[in-house]
Amino acid sequence: MGDKHVVRFEPVGIEIEVDEDQTVLRAAAEQGIMLMHGCKEGQCSACKSFVLDGEDIELDRYSTFALPDYELEEGYTLLCRAHPYEDLTIELLNYDADMIRSGLPIQEATAEVSSNEPVTHDMRHLVLRLKEPTQLKFFPGQYVDFHVPGTDLTRSFSMANTTTKDGGRLEFVIRVYPGGLFSQYLDQQLAVGDDVTLTGPFGVFTLRDAPDARLVFLGGGAGMAPILSLLRSMAERGIDRPAVYYYGARRRRDLCFDTELRELADRLPRFSYVPALSEPEPGDGWEGETGLITDVVARHESGLAGADAYVCGPPPMVEAALPLLEQLGVAQKRIFYDKFTTTGDAGTPLSTGAGPAPAGQRDARMRQVPDDDHTRTQRSEACVHRRGGRGQGIPRLDGPPVQLLRAAEAQADPLRGRDGRGPAGPQALPQSGLAVRVLRRPRRLPAGLDRLEGLGFRPAGTGPVPRLGR
Secondary structure (H helix, E strand, O other), X not given: OOOEEEEEEEOXXXXXXXXXXXXXXXXXXXXXXXXXXXXXXXXXXXXXXXXXXXXXXXXXXXXXXXXXXXXXXXXXXXXXXXXXXXXXEEEEOOOOOOOOOOOOOOEEEEEEEEEEEEOOOOEEEEEXXXXXXXXXXXXXXXXXXXXXXXXXXXXXXXXXXXXXXXXOEEEEEEEOOOOOHHHHHHHHOXXXXXXXXXXXXXXXXXXXXOOOOOXXXXXXXXXXXXXXXXXXXXXXXXXXXXEEXXXXXXXXXXXXXXXXXXXXXXXXXXXXXXXXXXXXXXXXXXXXXXXXXXXXXXXXXXXXXXXXXXXXXXHHHHXXXXXXXXXXXXXXXXXXXXXXXXEOOOXXXXXXXXXXXXHHOOOOOOOOOOOOOOOOOOOOEEEOOOXXXXXXXOEOOOOXXXXXXXXXXXXXXXXXXXXXXXXXXXXXXXXXXXXXXXXXXXXXXXXOOHHHHHHOOOOOOOXXXXXXXX
């Protein structure tokens, strides 16, 4: 264990102690503070925050799509990657005031496989029974990390059930990807009676308390799991809110839990289930909705002002659903999403990630389900190191010397920023395999002090927090 440092979160006024060997996000979770997060791997940027005070921070490997170099220079950081080496004050750009103190304890558990059955041609319904401990408390909609045997890697999957009180049962719906690190193991090796190791719970894709708000769920693929958990929870608790679940699949063989979802409509009088097929086959005998699920929503809904929307599934579906829901009147801060994104074993994601969620309400998680395809999207990565002093590099344990750049010495070409929001300004563009530390970065005033702009005072980096990309 390293030294401990105090990290204060603004504007909520919460302080925690963080060991140097921990990330800020993990330390907060262990102390019951539920910060917005997603992938926990530095890829989705849901936990992006701004460092108001303190600079001595070490970042584990992360994607510069999640934290571009110019944002790093301005003082932004990723809480899931950040190790503090001094006391810090951090401004949370993403937080839910009603949930932030409701975190559940993070546990490591061993579970035994009870069943591992296909529910479609490419998805498995995995059922586990907890052995040690025999209970794991979680909120419906959350997920756990599976430890991949023979590696030090984890893969994240959402629970489909609501509690472990019924004999320590945990249910998952997992898509099988050809060559996927965990899904191949799930498909070819994992058998009834085998043990698996889990850590959790994580995630903030949970049902918010808004009794008068209509609920709109949009799902696709393995996005079935967390939404099924939420719907089952509503039925168990007798939550009588108007709700609709739009679920998209390609063909009839891709639908799962269809019977249960139709039966839920009997238990939830104001709930309706609307499945749709985008590519029905002649032999399907399908008489239901057809087309992309977002097109189906657009046909069925004319106005969703005042509604809460929950979106879960593959990135193309999520990316199409978010602007549609806003156009239909859902307030931006009332759209909650959980994005499943594959990551290749070589470290190249199939999707770049969409940036953090606005207004602290969205859970934009990039899920760890690897695929063999490493060519569709390039990812630039940097590993920022605290050590090395000013102007001197030290060898990394696993790579070449550190490349140290001062902002004034870094490249300053007029290329647009990686998210297309205008010139990136001075950037530290690391060579492949090198670690980077930008030694000087601009600062902005803490929240509330930007009124000085009217007096002609505007320090570098100061200004309203930009609307962060999806």
